[in-house]
Amino acid sequence: EPVKIGFVTTLTTGAAVIGTDMQNAVNLAMEHLGGKAGDTELEVIFGDDQFAPEAGKQVTDKLVKQDDVDFVAGYIWSHVLLASRKSVLDADKILISANAGPSQMAGKLCDKNFFSTSWQNDQTPMAMGEVLNRQGVKSLYLMAPNYAAGKDMTAGVERTFTGEIVGKDLTKWGADAQLDFSAELAKAKASGADGLFVFYPGAAGGAFVKQYQQAGLKETLPLYSVFTVDAISLPKLQSAGFTDVIGSKVTQEWDPSLDNAANKKFVTDFKAKFGHYPSYYGAQSYDAIMLIASAVEKVGGDMSDKDALRAALKEADFESVRGDFTFGNNNLPVQNFYLREVVEDADGVWTTKVVETVYENHVDSFAAECDMK
Amino acid sequence: MTTRGWITLAVMALLGVLPPLFFLTGNPFYLDLATRLVILAIAAVSLNLILGYGGLVSFGHAAFVGLGAYAVGIPAHHWLYTGWGDWATMGYVQLPLAVLACAVFALLTGLVCLRTKGVYFIMITMAFAQMIYYLIVSIEEYGGDDGLVIDTRSQFAWIDLDNPLQLFGLAYVSLIVSMVLVRLIVNSRFGMVLQGAKGNPDRMATLGFNVYVFRLVAYVISGAMAGYAGALLGNFTTFISPEMMDWSRSGELMFMVILGGASTTVGPVLGAVVFIVLEEVLSHFTIYWHLPFGLLLMAVVLFVRGGLAGMFGRKED
Amino acid sequence: MDFSLLVIQGLNGLQLGLLLFLVASGLTLVFGILDFVNLAHGSLYMLGAFFCATLTYLFGNFILALIVAVPITGVIGFLVERFVARPLYARDHLDHVLGTFGLILVIDTLTHLIWGPEGLSVPLPDWLRGQITLWGDTVVPTFRLMIIGAGLAAAAGLFWMVNRTRLGMLIRAGASNRTMVSALGIDIELLFGLVFALGAAMAGLAGMLIAPITEATIGMGNGIIITAFVVIIVGGIGSIKGAFIAALLIGLIDTLGRSFLDDIFALFMSPVAAENSAPAISAMLIYIIMALVLAFRPQGLFPPKVR
Amino acid sequence: MLVLKDVTAHYGTSQALFGMSLALNAGSVVTLLGRNGMGKTTTINTIMGIVKASGGSITFDGEELVGRASFRTANLGLGLVPEGRQIFPNLSLRENLVATASNHLGVADPWTIDKVFALFPELETRVSSMGNLLSGGEQQMLAIGRALMTNPRLLILDEATEGLAPLVRRKIWDALEQVRAEGMSILVVDKNLADLMRIADHHHIVQRGEVVWSGTTEDLRADEATRRQYLEF
Amino acid sequence: MSAVLQIDGLNKSFGGIKATDNLNLSVQKGELHAVIGPNGAGKTTMISQLCGSQRPDTGRILYAGRDITTLPPHKRAHLGITRSYQITSLIMEMSVIDNVALALQARDGHSFRFLRPARSLSHLRDKAMDLLGKVDLTAKAEHRTKALSHGEHRRMEIAIALASDAELMLLDEPMAGLGSHESMQMVELLRGIKGQHTILLIEHDMEAVFALADRISVLVYGHIIATGTPDEIRGNEAVQHAYLGEE
Ligand SMILES: Nc1ncnc2c1ncn2[C@@H]1O[C@H](COP(=O)(O)OP(=O)(O)OP(=O)(O)O)[C@@H](O)[C@H]1O
């Protein structure tokens, strides 16, 4: 009787590019594990959320009720995770986010059965705010999509950035998201800010960077972004020759260049197998499987004793690709955040490398609202 | 009884018996699937009243469903976070609120929409739905784009909606009531005028009917019914988001009606069944299930006239 | 208000409007003349972008790719007309909607299968990458000027074709009375096929022009199709002139709304309230405009004389 | 030249032509007579392929027309002036003439705009007016001109002078005589028996979808009983 | 006798065409007033303006002394005006009897009734059957309207006009499309109801017009060129010239 893991991500629509990366990382993790946690067989069942909360909830329901999985992991999008949360927790199964980090689930809605191998939304932009302060940026223009994560991101940077916010644009998001930012870029330029902070995940990120270059803003308005320039957008930007992105700065809790054995194995094997760098989405998914495997091994494959299982998970006793971390009271990682820079690697491939550590063992701001101890 | 009548009975009987059987034999997921199906079928039945019988193609019907769901979610949200009394979670408050809110919304938008005809009507109903969509997205208090989690289902004295069987039962009975209601309405004097106005509005006006008012009333009834379906849907998913009001959702409701057969009693239900079951079955085999699904839709349009119900007997049921 | 910013935003609005016009013109032609509701028009826009991207990598030249890809989308439009639209002409609009919705699913999934989910970036030649200085430090991206140029040229070409050529006369004649056109010896089916192909090519061209700015992605057509419908409804179905004016109107209002609405709101509400309501209102703006136009002119701004 | 044999036609389930048979010789002017709703227009539309024949055969110089697309029929040399004129309202007068002009048969001396203006001088002054702004008479002249511009060998006119003032009517008849003198064959439907008897050679009376009487103008003039039975008030 | 319908200086143009051009006409209570004139003279346009489906550009329409120029169609119907259509205008998807029953229901005034099946209302059904009998359509009562022939549609038009039991009936070419036998029947039918209603009859069938009309007006190019008894009209030279023919 194998232990079953449901993995929910986006496999169709344009956002499937992220989902595919996660799927690849999960498969790699299973390969590295030999399909086993100790003596217990592991089985992964993928579910497609179609980039929509209702569909995500439905596929989660199916995994929980029909396939009777023991864990449900994955989730790129905050709203999909929020929608699906109750289905998993009500059935007393373990829910593990490999990306989405909505503030509610770190705070008020925290749960003993919910873990994360990523972060809380605000943390990454907070780190960026810190970087801006250190670099002496005095005024900043903000751009993000007009949805909850977008607002979390701008709130995050505003929380730590001490200079002046001279303007902010929240652009249309959703099924017919705005991808042409000409008007906003013109405004940002006219505002005379020292820097431009943006958050545009998925395909919007690539679109944004291109227009940033086409508008010729590199010199006058340096770009600082989170979740925008990544291993998913860089290959496309490189193939289309958008060189302005080289040197741009982003913050993240993980990077392919992090120097630990697990990460080296992960990055090398991933590149060998799929021909490109993994993204942080992949890294977090890889960690999610490894976390599950570590816990399953600890309890000897016995899924009936939930308390023991939760305790085993909480120890985070596995080799994470981001290096060692612990879980906070809300079961979110307490971890480092790094400043990364876009560079060309030895083979001429565009990637990122760590420049400095911004936060060490950072605890998210909502942990206090969680009443778990 | 006509073939169509037998089909209707058979579909409704299967729909009433199979899902509980699934549940009792350890397949609770299929009960969930059926509950969702039945709730969407109510919305489709309500749309059929104006689209099928009234000839008013509303491309914004999902807005009513969404509003109905928010009418459950918002009081529940305030009960949880801002200390509203227990009355806010009462089904006797939430369901009528959903119906009323949608009726008012239908009345206000209908006043404007019904001035237009044909494709212009299709687009203006969609425009109002989009406005509501963006309005909800912009209200951070209720989760904006992330949506709203309903922690507590509507409370009733005589039924426990947390029990999936009872929730299904309520939805199923509601579906039957709504089908009967629509059937009564379209065969009533009011319904005759509505159908006459679909066929020939000028003639109806010269006969002395104020077509605009009749249509408005039908639009309000239909919106209110869809709001009720939305309230059930909110209780079922326990999660509501603006996504529920997206134009593509309105499109799906339309497809259910056309696919099953507009202006027939069983059509919308048949459409909902086929739509949801196909979606489930096809997506089981491949993530590329949109391909066979799209081909099937095209095949139905190209080769079957009058929707699936059109395969069984003529238009009159 | 900053004058140079206003000019830049005006140009941005113009560019957006022209792209919308390219998509909407085909839609309004097909709708107005063939009386066919083509929801899958957006898919042709998407296919245009993908073909152009692929060909750009193949030829190493964006302009050449553009020139080859436009007729390819035209041919695809022609095939869609023959096999999907034509059997449905005699049916009512709802059947058109259902059938072409099926087509969207098919095309989107095929695109996913052929090109993968990640989408394609389109590299521009060096001379289109930079910016052009208008005056002082007022600069605009060269490629956006090219879009404006191409959009205006296409619009002018379309006006010339419809109003000055024999093909255009036949198209207008066919719009008012297809039986008579046929009875006077014109192959109306071929003509309709050409109209459909022309509409597809215009939509494809729009996709090709936007791809270097955003990129070619699955489902990119589904967002624009609704806006394009808004344009043709506001303009009056079947009217090229209406589509042109409505497209520019909506392009400008949308852009200016995004640019200045928060400033305007800040005049009479708190900055925080302005910041929160402006994006919501500007997203709603085009729908508000459409509802207003239809409330006062239920047939759009320029209802065509016939039909 | 044109032969109809046992042609039947339906609108949906209701039959409109019940075995229509008639023949027209090259160079002649032939009429279809009969009261409202007897099937004259249907006959013409069936010849033109606008209404699909459900049975029988229609040949034009030996070419079978049944089952042929309407435009292919027209391109064999049939020019239609339809009931209700059906001018393209959103095209100017000139565009109405030019849009569908053709010379598929390679006529040596094809019709041109100038030739049409020579036939109907009053059109020349309205050359850039939109079709829907023309008076009824001008519209009818334009409809004839438009058909001539396709260089037909057989001109078919349905309700040739319907609703026209007597003066205009006269002009139309004169023009038709002129065209005929150049060798055009003509099939015409009209309510003015007197005018028709003056210009036509041969007549067919249509009653309930079939020809009930055929004959020359002399025959018709002589046969008062037939006239009374089928044609008069 | 008093004028139940009075039209003063009615004008309506479409683009450049003046469909009605300073039209004046008065119809006496109880008379059968025929309007004849060439095609496109503006007869149908006049009817449309009388029943309210088109708005005149200028001019005034008085019905029973009341100005109804701007009243919407359904209100005029309540006042007792009904029309039949030249181009058949029925509800094709409904059955024949439903079409007629709807007309009766309109007069009944109880249409905001949502639950009781309309088809079980025997007073409407029986009356409708009755009227269908008058136009010889009893056998087709339950057929779908679409499936009927043109002539049958014409007769339905009349049944519906009768059903609304209006004081003023505007009949636009009721004989068009009828065979000669049916035309005779129609003449008889109209003769039967003549006197009970005021009828404005538009017709190209001169035999019928001269047999039925109390008075005839001739409409040419949007205005009335002559009004008079059938004999006066037959003898009127202008009318001969404009419409009846030169002989
Ligand atoms: N589109 C149609 N649908 C159904 N029936 C039709 C249609 N057109 C004509 N008919 C019927 O077919 C028969 C023949 O009509 P047709 O128009 O050929 O008569 P016609 O001799 O040209 O009369 P008119 O002198 O009025 O022009 C009529 O009974 C008519 O009602």
Ligand SMILES: Nc1ncnc2c1ncn2[C@@H]1O[C@H](COP(=O)(O)OP(=O)(O)OP(=O)(O)O)[C@@H](O)[C@H]1O
């Ligand atoms: N909706 C319209 N738009 C444009 N022109 C119109 C419209 N309706 C009628 N006309 C024009 O107005 C004039 C009068 O038309 P109308 O139908 O009233 O004539 P009629 O006397 O009823 O003719 P008939 O004897 O053929 O029924 C015609 O020239 C016609 O083309």
Ligand SMILES: [Mg+2]
């Ligand atoms: Mg005729």
Ligand SMILES: [Mg+2]
């Ligand atoms: Mg008329």
